[in-house]
Amino acid sequence: MDVTEAIHGELTKCGVKLAASLPDDWVAPLIQRIAADNRIRHVRVAREAEAVAICSGAFFGGVRAVALMGATGLLTCTGELATLNLRHQIPVFLIVSQRGSIDDHRIYQEVQGRRTIPLLQAYDFPYHVIDRPDEIASIPDAFEACRLQKRPFVLFLTRRLVKGSAAA
Amino acid sequence: MLAKHRGDAVAVCALGMAANEWWAATKSEDSFYMHGAMGFAASFALGLALSLPKVPVWLINADGSLCMNLGCLLTEASQAARNLKHFVVDNGVYQTVGGLPMVNEARTDYVAIARGAGFARARSIQELDDLERQLPGIAAEDGPSFTVLRVEPESDFLRTPPMTYEGPEMKYRFGRALERRFGIEVFGPQGY
DSSP states (O other), X not given: OOHHHHHHHHHXXXXXXXXXXXXXXXXXXXXXXXXXXXXXXXXXOSSHHHHHHHHHHHHHTTOEEEEEEOHHHHHHTHHHIXXXXXXXXXXXXXXXXXXXXXXXXXXXXXXXXXXXXXXXXXXXXXXXXXXXXXXGGGHHHHHHHHHHHTSEEEEEEOHHHHHOSSOO | OHHHHOTTOEEEEXXXXXXXHHHHHHOXXXXXXXXXXXXXXXXXXXXXXXXXXXXXXXXXXXXXXXXXXXXXXXXXXXXXXXXXXXXXXXXXXXXXXTOEEXXXXXXXXXXXXXXXXXXXXXXXXXXXXXXXXXXXXXXHSOSOEEEEEEOOOOSSSSOSXXXXXXXXXXXHHHHHHHXXXXXXXXXXXXXX
């Protein structure tokens, strides 16, 4: 079982029926896999904050949802996460590539690598990092923690997890 | 007028005067009144509509909010939710902050933008009697539809007060109202 198949399987166990996404290259294979699953309504968005608000609306329809995006996209929607989700205590589960790590040799990702987690900490948004395939089974716990904590919860996928160990 | 014709629709209101006016007219708890995330009531309404496909969802948007998230029109058009109606209250100003003019200063054709984004049903209404005549058809037609309501700006600052509850209470009143109306489970057995 490959990584995207395993993550998809855990999201299914969580009861996820809607996914809203804007890809970066690390999460694109997972998005493609989810898009091919006709049990999950997949919504492609033009801006990451749309995914946040779509998942928030789905919460009130009784539908479990996930937003998928890159770390850069996460930075673009912190205002919406704060003024919609934090303000109203609406849980939203985000799966995000942990860009800017030491094995991510993309110059345009370096700020995301240094400042994303401090930013989440400043907002008091919980997060969990999945770095190895055997940690994927923790997704249902993370999803439940998101609902319980009633706020944005970021599940980071590392480069080692989604791209393998060789940096490029 | 919109409230009179809403029928069973659940409403999602953009922050500011759109939300305040809807609250003043309906006092409804099965409506969600945005207090933040300007521009994203549209996306919230889409998520709700996709999750409750048999429930009519009316988005009461505003021109300022629409301009902050024009990309929502692409997403709405591509998702083609038959139960979603998008109304835009267009007064040409940022009413809530004192009536300052919008960036486009009335040069923009929102209907043309919606059509270009993929909406088959898009129109603008400027007169109250025209709205009264067209609303039953708009309510009955398949979505997604896009209707601009051209209105005059108010001269006063914050004339209509906001709803009397906010934050987490908004979440629980709205969620519980939908649970009662539709027999769905928004919150789990322990209330979260």
